[in-house]
């Protein structure tokens with residue numbers, strides 16, 4: 469952001485503060501020569517965002533898609549909210565190392581207004597705001613992956629005009645965005661974020677950092693908790709952990725066949741085509757992939773309690789695993805497992821409207837993927853079919869349902885999507901547990917899609933006697949109540965093995981950091 473914009477912003481802030489102060493005293497009598505919308509950007513988010521939400525219908529708050537900037541196309545032109553004449557173009561830097569975006573803003577409708585833009589590819593999201601009439605530049609120093617350059621050459625960088633009142637929200641997201649930027653995907657950014665926002669400790673373990681597992685000590689139903697801390701998946705898991713309060717970001721489950729061979733059932737396994745699907749693969753294959761995974765996974769094995777293991781119906785578990793094998797990962801209900809309550813699931817600055825904003829931008833960037841991720845699930849909640857995100861929002865307003873309430877409607881396990889039943893990594897395991905009789909008589913009143921990973925490892929169904937853990941479990945110093953089998957940091961699973969299952973559990977649970985307090989029987 470050039471310094472002249474900074475200066476203008478500062479002046480505007482001072483002017484607005486004065487007006488706000490005066491406004492308190494003279495109230496309506498003062499004919500404020502400013503539009504409310506102009507003032508919103510500089511107010512603290514806690515004030516601006518609710519005002520914005522009240523002044524507008526949800527549809528107006530959606531990011532407005534301005535166009536895509538491709539290196540081969542000429543510039544694009546559009547009318548902004550503040551500046552009426554805008555043009556922009558993109559130029560690849562020499563040797564296509566990165567790119568520069570040129571955005572020219574002219575003809576502001578008032579001297580206090582500003583326009584706020586988000587620039588996005590599926591690989592990055594960045595934003596800037598403009599106060600002055602002139603040419604602004606925005607640099608992409610490098611590409612996240614060669615695929616990003618290809619994407620930009622073909623589809624361009626998408627430009628979205630945001631409601632300017634969102635500035636406060638974006639400013640408070642500064643902490644989060646580096647997780648998605650080039651340098652921020654490093655391990656340190658992830659660890660620092662989790663330490664700061666979740667109170668994670670990441671104590672280094674003593675060597676060895678990998679265990680030599682004897683498959684004969686592992687049984688059907690034993691749970692694998694995985695925590696990735698580096699790279700693209702690391703960044704994604706970090707956010708998932710933060711919003712759900714889970715100290716693990718991925719899960720898988722062990723299965724023994726009739727011959728005593730060990731297998732791993734996993735939803736979210738990447739196949740050769742790069743698709744995330746459900747598989748059952750031999751333990752050795754899974755372990756080898758884990759060992760060479762560049763997201764630096766930390767892995768714990770959580771053995772089932774002997775009493776639960778004794779009643780575990782292995783035939784039923786295998787039947788379920790085979791019936792799901794090859795199906796896609798459950799994107800449909802991923803986000804709904806953590807949104808249970810209207811206000812208590814969004815760590816600030818996230819809120820329902822920011823969630824829709826992100827959804828609407830993503831719809832533009834990756835239409836197939838996002839239809840998959842939420843459109844079908846939202847249609848199910850409305851009892852409609854085939855509405856796109858925009859129509860869904862219009863429909864909810866027509867019916868007088870606030871959008872945030874729509875998001876909290878619990879997912880039903882029997883909902884079937886266009887590509888079959890949808891199960892995330894943990895829903896897959898819990899559905900298997902359900903089939904295998906782990907939940908006993910309350911099975912039918914457990915909605916597994918409402919469980920986060922944290923909800924799963926908190927269940928009191930795991931081994932509770934340390935002396936019965938296999939001897940290859942942990943290294944000498946760990947003394948963990950479960951088996952950490954891989955990783956340089958000591959895994960923490962707060963609340964592990966403490967919660968007896970009950971009917972309708974986890975359907976109305978808040979999840980607010982940093983404590984993630986969980987009322988009993990929510």
Ligand SMILES: *[C@@H]1O[C@H](CO)[C@@H](O)[C@H](O)[C@H]1NC(C)=O
Pocket residue numbers: 536537538541622623624
């Ligand atoms: C580039 O320009 C052509 C012709 O004007 C248009 O059809 C195409 O959609 C544009 N591409 C993008 C990514 O905007």
Ligand SMILES: *[C@@H]1O[C@H](CO)[C@@H](O)[C@H](O)[C@H]1NC(C)=O
Pocket residue numbers: 781782783784787
């Ligand atoms: C285990 O599951 C199979 C398949 O669902 C079923 O036929 C069998 O009766 C079950 N066994 C027990 C002991 O419940």
Ligand SMILES: *[C@@H]1O[C@H](CO)[C@@H](O)[C@H](O)[C@H]1NC(C)=O
Pocket residue numbers: 933934935936
């Ligand atoms: C733990 O397991 C050991 C070995 O099976 C047994 O001797 C001990 O009594 C158990 N402790 C508890 C608290 O159940």
